[in-house]
Amino acid sequence: MPEGGASIPKSTESGASGGSVVEAAAHGTPAATPEQRDAVAVPRTGLLVTFILGGLTAVTPLAMDMYLPALPEVTRSLNAPAATVQLTLTACLAGMALGQLVVGPMSDRWGRRRPLLVGLAIYVVATALCAFAPTVELLVACRLAQGLAGAAGIVIARAVARDLYDGVALARFFSTLMLISGMAPILAPLIGGQVLRFTDWRGVFVVLTVLGVLLTALVWTKLPETLAPADRHGGNVGDALAPMRRLLADRVFTGYMLAGGFAFAALFSYVAASPFVMQEIYGASPQTFSLLFGLNSIGLMIMGQVNGKILVGRVRAGQGARRRTRRRGGRRHRVAADVAGRVRRDGPGAGRRGALRADVVHGHRHAQHPDAPADAGPARGRLRVRPARHDVLPHRRDRLPACRHRRRGHRRPDGRRPAGLRPGGDGLLPGNVPPVEERDEHEGRGRLSTPRLRRGTPERAGLDARELRRLAQEVRARTEGPRPWAAGAVVVVGRGPVIAVEEAAGWAVRYAGYDEHADAPVELPPEQRVPMTVDTPFDLASVTKLFTSVAAVQRIERGTLGLDARVGTYLPEFTAAVRHGITVRQLLTHTSGLRPELPLYDCADDAERLALLRAERPVVAPGTYCYSDLNMLLLQHVLERLTGRTLDVLVRDGITRPLGMDATGFGPCPAAAATEDQRRPWAKADRGMLRGEVHDENAWALGGVAGHAGLFSTAGDLAVFCRTLLAGGSYGPARILGPDHVDLMLRAPGLGFAVDRPWFMGALAGRGAAGHSGFTGTSLVLDRATDTFVVLLANTVHPRRPTPPDSTPRAEAATRVARAVRGR
Numbered sequence: 001m002p003e004g005g006a007s008i009p010k011s012t013e014s015g016a017s018g019g020s021v022v023e024a025a026a027h028g029t030p031a032a033t034p035e036q037r038d039a040v041a042v043p044r045t046g047l048l049v050t051f052i053l054g055g056l057t058a059v060t061p062l063a064m065d066m067y068l069p070a071l072p073e074v075t076r077s078l079n080a081p082a083a084t085v086q087l088t089l090t091a092c093l094a095g096m097a098l099g100q101l102v103v104g105p106m107s108d109r110w111g112r113r114r115p116l117l118v119g120l121a122i123y124v125v126a127t128a129l130c131a132f133a134p135t136v137e138l139l140v141a142c143r144l145a146q147g148l149a150g151a152a153g154i155v156i157a158r159a160v161a162r163d164l165y166d167g168v169a170l171a172r173f174f175s176t177l178m179l180i181s182g183m184a185p186i187l188a189p190l191i192g193g194q195v196l197r198f199t200d201w202r203g204v205f206v207v208l209t210v211l212g213v214l215l216t217a218l219v220w221t222k223l224p225e226t227l228a229p230a231d232r233h234g235g236n237v238g239d240a241l242a243p244m245r246r247l248l249a250d251r252v253f254t255g256y257m258l259a260g261g262f263a264f265a266a267l268f269s270y271v272a273a274s275p276f277v278m279q280e281i282y283g284a285s286p287q288t289f290s291l292l293f294g295l296n297s298i299g300l301m302i303m304g305q306v307n308g309k310i311l312v313g314r315v316r317a318g319q320g321a322r323r324r325t326r327r328r329g330g331r332r333h334r335v336a337a338d339v340a341g342r343v344r345r346d347g348p349g350a351g352r353r354g355a356l357r358a359d360v361v362h363g364h365r366h367a368q369h370p371d372a373p374a375d376a377g378p379a380r381g382r383l384r385v386r387p388a389r390h391d392v393l394p395h396r397r398d399r400l401p402a403c404r405h406r407r408r409g410h411r412r413p414d415g416r417r418p419a420g421l422r423p424g425g426d427g428l429l430p431g432n433v434p435p436v437e438e439r440d441e442h443e444g445r446g447r448l449s450t451p452r453l454r455r456g457t458p459e460r461a462g463l464d465a466r467e468l469r470r471l472a473q474e475v476r477a478r479t480e481g482p483r484p485w486a487a488g489a490v491v492v493v494g495r496g497p498v499i500a501v502e503e504a505a506g507w508a509v510r511y512a513g514y515d516e517h518a519d520a521p522v523e524l525p526p527e528q529r530v531p532m533t534v535d536t537p538f539d540l541a542s543v544t545k546l547f548t549s550v551a552a553v554q555r556i557e558r559g560t561l562g563l564d565a566r567v568g569t570y571l572p573e574f575t576a577a578v579r580h581g582i583t584v585r586q587l588l589t590h591t592s593g594l595r596p597e598l599p600l601y602d603c604a605d606d607a608e609r610l611a612l613l614r615a616e617r618p619v620v621a622p623g624t625y626c627y628s629d630l631n632m633l634l635l636q637h638v639l640e641r642l643t644g645r646t647l648d649v650l651v652r653d654g655i656t657r658p659l660g661m662d663a664t665g666f667g668p669c670p671a672a673a674a675t676e677d678q679r680r681p682w683a684k685a686d687r688g689m690l691r692g693e694v695h696d697e698n699a700w701a702l703g704g705v706a707g708h709a710g711l712f713s714t715a716g717d718l719a720v721f722c723r724t725l726l727a728g729g730s731y732g733p734a735r736i737l738g739p740d741h742v743d744l745m746l747r748a749p750g751l752g753f754a755v756d757r758p759w760f761m762g763a764l765a766g767r768g769a770a771g772h773s774g775f776t777g778t779s780l781v782l783d784r785a786t787d788t789f790v791v792l793l794a795n796t797v798h799p800r801r802p803t804p805p806d807s808t809p810r811a812e813a814a815t816r817v818a819r820a821v822r823g824r
Helices: 047-065 068-078 082-110 113-131 136-164 167-195 201-222 237-248 251-281 286-311 394-399 465-478 541-558 575-580 584-588 606-615 629-643 647-659 697-701 715-726 739-746 758-764 808-820
Strands: 324-328 331-337 343-346 356-359 384-387 438-440 445-447 488-495 498-509 511-515 520-523 711-713 770-773 779-783 788-794
Touching: 047 082, 047 113, 047 136, 047 167, 047 201, 068 082, 068 136, 068 167, 068 201, 068 251, 068 286, 082 113, 082 136, 082 251, 113 136, 113 201, 136 167, 167 201, 167 286, 237 251, 251 286, 465 488, 465 498, 465 808, 488 715, 488 808, 498 715, 541 584, 541 629, 541 647, 541 711, 541 739, 541 770, 541 779, 575 606, 584 629, 606 629, 629 647, 647 715, 715 739, 715 779, 715 788, 758 770, 758 779, 758 808, 779 808, 788 808
Parallel strands: none
Antiparallel strands: 324 331, 331 343, 356 384, 438 445, 488 498, 488 788, 511 520, 770 779, 779 788
């Protein structure tokens, strides 16, 4: 339903605001096939998923060490020499090492879940066979299979963490996994020693089998797939071994590897021999041995930390931009990185070969010329430079430049080079390299995740507390009295990552209906009313258009949708759009010329509605501003045709799930604030009092999922959405858009967003403020000039839509926020 809050004058806008690199990337023709490059969006990991991944990393250490106290008993039970029984440890360790070589390529080709579930199933079967092994030879074979299968947990747990996190967030999560895997060798013998108090060595494997079954069930039911089909690639063990051969040619690496290997060999000798020495020579019980073993493991951990402290200050990392010069075939090549994150290559052929990409990593960093051998050796710089083949992890695909085919990052969909790329010369490629992480030279760590919202005071946010108190008072006053502006409202104001105001007032449900004869609302008894809370969901109405627009710009960023491509290219059966040459840009800027809406609610079935939409012609010349719900309905059809997925799935997987907006989605939403007693003559359908069902009649006729209306959300979730856009498309470790494409959306005339509209933005308008409003009483405004946002959700149509709609309170709330910004 078009927003009727104010009369918006029509103006001629060409929609072509050129100049940026991003827009140059958006002029290409569309891809011929549906998009297959969307990364799987995974919600932020909670405690359960962390527990599952920790369990996967600990499953093999548990299998290795849990039965150590029982090794002497195994020798007696199976009548085997100690050396043969110790082979059960060697077999498990060897299987774990070999399994990692196989499981890694399998998980890259077939995804994470399938190899993981197969590996866990084999692990369970092998562990159960260990419990019933009649001979030591069969026990060794089962232990080998156990190690091979258990390797799946170690490899894939880390791969899943890499899919979910990036930067500092990844390092912190890896720290948690390392803590769990470090505790496993300590706890495993302790657990095994206690199990031996009640059973024999076979009971230890029974316990391991039960743990394996429980872990398999948790993975099956609670751990989603994190690697999308489009991001998988073929590979084999040979591909995994190829870089190892190059590493072995590096003498420095080989030296460190051998030192670590010999140290581990000594440690493993102790692990294998200590049960026999302590129990058979010194007479320790299995429980005493487990305690002594745990103390030794704690000592190893402590000394590891002490060793790290000793090395701090003795080993200095290179600071600033470093250069490494190599001679190859009589030519000199130099690779350098500047502080802006750009990569420059000097030497013969600069600017003609493939683009360079710099990946910031947290471990070994090396620089390599595209033509240099793979074993070119480490550099002292902070970047690793490789040819831009764009075979990167799924969660980093949003950092690639927009192009139709991701084989070459220096070409746009239209075949032109991006702005700033000059053949020859210094060959700077600012558009093709992700920014270098900001590093604190004092603390020695970088920050790649953007700050999440946190509750604070107005002073902490840099806002005037008096103005915000007046804002909260005015919102409460607007919900009081016999004929309030809204039955209830929620307002959230934030600046930067700080929420300064979060206020709820009035009622989510106040009226039973509307008496048309008395021309008055019918009040519910006080005990039947539902109070408004800050967590109450609202029918967003036309604010839904923002999410549809973001979903479209995500495809523009990935190069699968052309901003200036014609709609008819994607939807040839929409004859009117084909005939008049309507473009994707015109849909996003409401300059297609289509009328505000169609009576789809009066159609008999979906086929009639679709036919009506296909035949709809512009009522004004394309290029002229005319706000229309039909623009977003056509855009919805384009996205669904392009991706093969429905709009609700695109919004969930691409926006709400990555950002953790769990309360946002298409209806029904039973806990939502009530809207209207929807009846003719004031409405367009006879549906009665609505709560939790979409208010817009056309969206209702289309099943509740429509490009122009249908979403439900809370003020808190919309605050996250606002913060994400103000931060350039990132929130915490999640990233839904790149900064350039966020700027493209929010810069006048706006893609889906209204820009500088004083009728609901008040004094925030004038310096590039962007936002949207909804017919049910919802609105949000982003002010990039002051890094401020205001979300105002109200059920102004409860129990009946006002005539005419009054947007004055929205503008006044935004004006209060503008006055609260210090220095404005």
